[in-house]
Amino acid sequence: MQFEWQKETGPDQTVKKFLGTKGVSHRLISAAKQESDASFQLNGDLVDASEFVSVGDTIGFNLPDEPSDPNVPVSYEPLDIVAETNHWLVVNKEAGLTVVPGPANREDTLVNRIKGHLMNENSAQLVPHIITRLDRFTSGLVLVAKHRYANSLFSEQLANHELKKTYIAIVSGNMEKAHDLIDKPIRRADEGFNQIVAPDGKSAQTEYWVLGQNDDYSLVKVNLLTGRTHQIRVHFQAIGHPLLGDELYHGPLNLGISRQALHASELSFTDPFTGELQQFKADLPADMAQLNNF
Secondary structure, three states: OEEEEEOOOOOOEEHHHHHHHOOOOHHHHHHHHHHOOOOEEEOOEEOOOOOEEOOOOEEEEEOOOEOOOOOOOOOOOOOOEEEEOOOEEEEEEOOOOOOOOEOOEOOOOHHHHHHHHHHHOOOOEOOOEEOOOOOOOOEEEEEEEOOHHHHHHHHHHHHOOOOEEEEEEEEEOOOOOOEEEEEOOEEEOOOOOOEEEOOOOEOOEEEEEEEEEOOOEEEEEEEEOOOOOOHHHHHHHHOOOOEOOOOOOOOOOOOOOOOOOEEEEEEEEEOOOOOOEEEEEOOOOHHHHOOOOO
16 A cells, blocks of 8 residues: 655655654554565655655655454454445444454454455455444444554544544433533552542543433433543442443443443544544444433
8 A cells, every 4th residue: 555745845854754744653664664675765766764855755655565364363244334435444333242352252353344344345454453442332433444554643643632532321310410520530440350430540531411311310421531441431430320231330230221321422533644524423222222212
């Protein structure tokens, strides 16, 4: 996969430093050096990354193919693809589908299914890069980079908080405030798989708005200002309103849903290849929609 730019301004700099200004990470440059002797071009000629670039020069970067990992099986189970380009795709993940292979499931995760999709496309880039990971029993929108350069660019957006995600959650009880910011540090519990609020945890902020409520539960819209593991689930438990169906965080299990009532409903980002704003929405799945009866 070939990318090309022209240096328009600024002092002379090496190919490596110029590529860094285009979001090509040091790790990716190092990988390109190891995997191919034809990764960098200057005005059409093959060069080393240490070659100097001047205004008016054309710089090319040939992204090496990323072949299939034989340890990741292919799954051809269906995918709900919301949008797709040559560089990324957005999928609407069903609750219960694990995102990445692990000891409990190596055969049919979101990554396995996307690998099958890429193979059907005859892509030379066969390693999906998950940008916005969701827990197994959380449903909704997931952004996936289709190659390492896209992964590098989206990772930069994540670090700069430029990629926006909105969730819908159903939490137990009535919220005391219609809008609030939960600002409580989070860390992993000393035992078990859960996270806890603790003074020695990492900074974590969750903003929410109440959309509706009844005697048993509240529907809330949630924005994450940070991205800690289980952040929404542990924060709402910490303020006395665990998510419906969330057994790990002691949410009620008798109110009509058998998994944590959490859905990644909106996703927005700037396409790093076109500069265009991309905005997506995913309706509530049936198990949550049937509780939205306010």
